Amino acid sequence: MSQSEPDEAMVARVQASLERQGMMATLGVELISVERGRVRMALRHDERFTQQHGFLHAGAVASVLDSACGYAAYSVMPPEASVLTVTYTVNLLAPAAGQRFTMTGQVVRAGRTLVVCRGEAFADGADRPFAAMQATMTALYDRPGMSG
Amino acid sequence: MSQSEPDEAMVARVQASLERQGMMATLGVELISVERGRVRMALRHDERFTQQHGFLHAGAVASVLDSACGYAAYSVMPPEASVLTVTYTVNLLAPAAGQRFTMTGQVVRAGRTLVVCRGEAFADGADRPFAAMQATMTALYDRPGMSG
Amino acid sequence: MSQSEPDEAMVARVQASLERQGMMATLGVELISVERGRVRMALRHDERFTQQHGFLHAGAVASVLDSACGYAAYSVMPPEASVLTVTYTVNLLAPAAGQRFTMTGQVVRAGRTLVVCRGEAFADGADRPFAAMQATMTALYDRPGMSG
Amino acid sequence: MSQSEPDEAMVARVQASLERQGMMATLGVELISVERGRVRMALRHDERFTQQHGFLHAGAVASVLDSACGYAAYSVMPPEASVLTVTYTVNLLAPAAGQRFTMTGQVVRAGRTLVVCRGEAFADGADRPFAAMQATMTALYDRPGMSG
Numbered sequence: 001m002s003q004s005e006p007d008e009a010m011v012a013r014v015q016a017s018l019e020r021q022g023m024m025a026t027l028g029v030e031l032i033s034v035e036r037g038r039v040r041m042a043l044r045h046d047e048r049f050t051q052q053h054g055f056l057h058a059g060a061v062a063s064v065l066d067s068a069c070g071y072a073a074y075s076v077m078p079p080e081a082s083v084l085t086v087t088y089t090v091n092l093l094a095p096a097a098g099q100r101f102t103m104t105g106q107v108v109r110a111g112r113t114l115v116v117c118r119g120e121a122f123a124d125g126a127d128r129p130f131a132a133m134q135a136t137m138t139a140l141y142d143r144p145g146m147s148g
Numbered sequence: 149m150s151q152s153e154p155d156e157a158m159v160a161r162v163q164a165s166l167e168r169q170g171m172m173a174t175l176g177v178e179l180i181s182v183e184r185g186r187v188r189m190a191l192r193h194d195e196r197f198t199q200q201h202g203f204l205h206a207g208a209v210a211s212v213l214d215s216a217c218g219y220a221a222y223s224v225m226p227p228e229a230s231v232l233t234v235t236y237t238v239n240l241l242a243p244a245a246g247q248r249f250t251m252t253g254q255v256v257r258a259g260r261t262l263v264v265c266r267g268e269a270f271a272d273g274a275d276r277p278f279a280a281m282q283a284t285m286t287a288l289y290d291r292p293g294m295s296g
Numbered sequence: 297m298s299q300s301e302p303d304e305a306m307v308a309r310v311q312a313s314l315e316r317q318g319m320m321a322t323l324g325v326e327l328i329s330v331e332r333g334r335v336r337m338a339l340r341h342d343e344r345f346t347q348q349h350g351f352l353h354a355g356a357v358a359s360v361l362d363s364a365c366g367y368a369a370y371s372v373m374p375p376e377a378s379v380l381t382v383t384y385t386v387n388l389l390a391p392a393a394g395q396r397f398t399m400t401g402q403v404v405r406a407g408r409t410l411v412v413c414r415g416e417a418f419a420d421g422a423d424r425p426f427a428a429m430q431a432t433m434t435a436l437y438d439r440p441g442m443s444g
Numbered sequence: 445m446s447q448s449e450p451d452e453a454m455v456a457r458v459q460a461s462l463e464r465q466g467m468m469a470t471l472g473v474e475l476i477s478v479e480r481g482r483v484r485m486a487l488r489h490d491e492r493f494t495q496q497h498g499f500l501h502a503g504a505v506a507s508v509l510d511s512a513c514g515y516a517a518y519s520v521m522p523p524e525a526s527v528l529t530v531t532y533t534v535n536l537l538a539p540a541a542g543q544r545f546t547m548t549g550q551v552v553r554a555g556r557t558l559v560v561c562r563g564e565a566f567a568d569g570a571d572r573p574f575a576a577m578q579a580t581m582t583a584l585y586d587r588p589g590m591s592g
Contacts, residue, residue: 022198023205050170052296057171058233059211066207085206086410087432089237089385089533089578091560093553108576109537113409114382114434116535116576118562132552132560134533134578136383136432138410148200234558235580237385237430237533239412241405256428257389261557262530262582264387264428266414280404280412282385282430284531284580286558318494319501346466348592353467354529355510359503381502385533444496 005079010036013079014071017148021067029064037107039071045099056096058131061103065090065119065133068105073115073137074148076107081139082148086114088135096130098123105135113139153227158184161227162219165296169215177212185255187219193247204244206279209251213238213267213281216253221263221285222296224255229287230296234262236283244278246271253283261287301375306332309375310367313444317363325360333403335367341395352392354427357399361386361415361429364401369411369433370444372403377435378444382410384431392426394419401431409435449523454480457523458515461592465511473508481551483515489543500540502575505547509534509563509577512549517559517581518592520551525583526592530558532579540574542567549579557583 005013011034018024018031027049032040041064049060066085074083105119119133153161159182166172166179175197180188189212197208214236222231253267267281307330314320314327323345328336337360345356362381370379401415415429449457455478462468462475471493476484485508493504510532518527549563563577 017200020200021205022195023207026196047170048174052165052168053230057169057211059171059207059214062210062214063205063207066210082201084243085240087237087239087383087412089235091235091552091578091580092233093555093560095232108535109572109574111537116383116537118576118578128553130553132562132578134535134562134576136535235531235560239404239430239432241407241412256387257424257426259389264389264531266428266430276405278405280414280430282387282414282428284387313496316496317501318491319503322492343466344470348461348464349526353465353507355467355503355507358506358510359501362503362506378497380539381536383533383535385531387531388529391528 007036009079010075014039014075017074018071020148023063024067027060027063029067032102034071034075037072037076039068039075039105041068041103043101043103053095056101058092061096061101061121061131062090062133064103065105065121065131066135068103069117069119069133069135070137072105072107072117076110076115077139081141084138084140086136086138088133090131090133092131094130096123100124115139155184157227158223162187162223165222166219168296171211172215175208175211177215180250182219182223184223185220187216187223187253189216189251191249191251201243204249206240209244209249209269209279210238210281212251213253213269213279214283216251217265217267217281217283218285220253220255220265224258224263225287229289232286232288234284234286236281238279238281240279242278244271248272263287303332305375306371310335310371313370314367316444319359320363323356323359325363328398330367330371332371333368335364335371335401337364337399339397339399349391352397354388357392357397357417357427358386358429360399361401361417361427362431364399365413365415365429365431366433368401368403368413372406372411373435377437380434380436382432382434384429386427386429388427390426392419396420411435451480453523454519458483458519461518462515464592467507468511471504471507473511476546478515478519480519481516483512483519483549485512485547487545487547497539500545502536505540505545505565505575506534506577508547509549509565509575510579512547513561513563513577513579514549514581516549516551516561520554520559521583525585528582528584530580530582532577534575534577536575538574540567544568559583
């Protein structure tokens with residue numbers, strides 16, 4: 001949506017918002033790259049976030065996919081907007097087996113307030129995703145005290 | 149699906165599986181009640197699991213809704229089955245504003261291997277949900293080393 | 297959202313919009329009832345709308361569920377709004393086997409522009425649904441030439 | 445999943461199943477191409493399948509996306525399997541405005557019984573999709589009287 005903001009300002013905006021997310025800090029998420037409409041993050045296996053079979057919990061996987069999609073959407077929004085998740089669908093295609101997981105979020109199409117994104121999660125060096133997301137994000141304006 | 153297992157054994161089966169989930173322990177999830185086809189859990193607000201505006205992160209909300217739905221499905225599966233999430237859709241209807249959040253998971257219909265559930269999340273004493281989930285769970289059999 | 301519009305005007309508004317849907321006329325959809333936040337429709341088995349095994353096609357089922365959810369949302373919107381589907385998730389729980397199918401759409405929660413609904417489809421006199429939907433609708437304002 | 449079946453036999457299998465779908469014939473769907481894991485179909489604007497604003501109804505769009513995804517999944521299943529839709533999520537990114545719509549279905553990952561696909565719908569010569577789907581299909585075996 002926004003074209004006039006320099007890329008560096010946009011990247012700084014994404015980083016500042018991400019740093020306010022207690023959840024991402026707790027999960028130990030690493031921001032790999034931010035381009036307009038495309039964000040990559042990484043998450044490491046951690047016993048604190050496992051499900052009953054010892055794999056990473058779907059909730060941890062979905063949280064990071066949701067953030068990757070949310071920031072991909074945020075990266076194409078005007079600087080004064082905030083971003084919120086409206087809804088997402090996640091498919092768990094295989095157990096999250098591995099040590100390091102890479103999550104990508106990518107804008108499919110950005111409307112005036114709604115932005116639809118797709119996310120994919122990859123284990124270690126795999127080229128097939130073990131999880132896939134389709135997410136709907138919304139831009140919020142004029143919410144005092146709310147930013148990012 | 150299973151009718152002959154005593155309710156106490158089923159409840160113990162759910163509790164045992166839940167206790168193996170590092171993620172649920174880390175989130176501090178409390179199991180409120182387990183009936184056949186219906187599970188209720190609670191989660192408290194915690195700064196470790198917030199999003200950028202200070203509310204509980206959608207990922208934490210969805211993780212517990214997913215578990216409530218998963219255990220609702222598991223409660224109607226034969227004792228020898230394991231349960232895995234195939235896919236879910238979550239709608240975030242309002243920010244997770246409050247101190248204590250109650251999540252319910254309920255079976256809509258159980259097939260031979262696939263069980264479809266619905267989940268709802270309520271803040272404090274609210275009677276309208278702030279999040280809603282539709283989830284597809286699968287029963288797994290004969291997976292050595294995998295239980296619950 | 298709207299409280300001051302008489303119920304009769306709201307019902308007439310839903311009927312007028314439905315009558316403009318070529319798709320609903322082609323499917324032969326019957327409007328059973330309209331309450332604020334809740335709409336029921338019926339669809340009959342028809343060989344023109346079957347899938348490869350002779351059951352009603354998921355697309356026909358989902359179309360009517362989508363309309364039932366859309367009009368449930370529309371029934372709580374201000375009279376000047378138009379309604380559009382943002383996204384929906386549908387689970388096909390069993391084949392659409394039967395002669396007459398009843399679809400219900402119900403508002404879960406209505407926000408300023410987004411309204412989240414749930415839908416269920418029942419075959420003949422069954423009390424368990426054979427399909428379930430979770431849908432996100434949006435209210436549109438000030439779109440010249442667009443109504444309903 | 446299947447590797448030994450000749451491509452011609454697989455394509456014939458998809459066509460034969462598609463021809464048994466009354467819904468696809470009624471909608472006037474054209475099969476553009478079938479590769480293993482990827483199917484393309486086309487649909488023309490038709491007043492019989494419109495919504496209240498005169499655009500193609502989301503239900504018609506979703507029906508063809510669902511079929512494109514279903515046959516993409518079917519194309520990688522063993523010849524003796526039948527395919528059924530478990531669940532799908534569709535995002536309507538813009539109105540279906542145009543004369544001819546191209547729908548693609550593509551396999552994201554195929555498991556033993558569940559196959560996850562993504563679909564996209566394009567109007568006329570557009571390069572951005574106006575609808576996006578994420579779908580879960582299942583392979584069925586040993587169902588007497590059911591094929592395709």
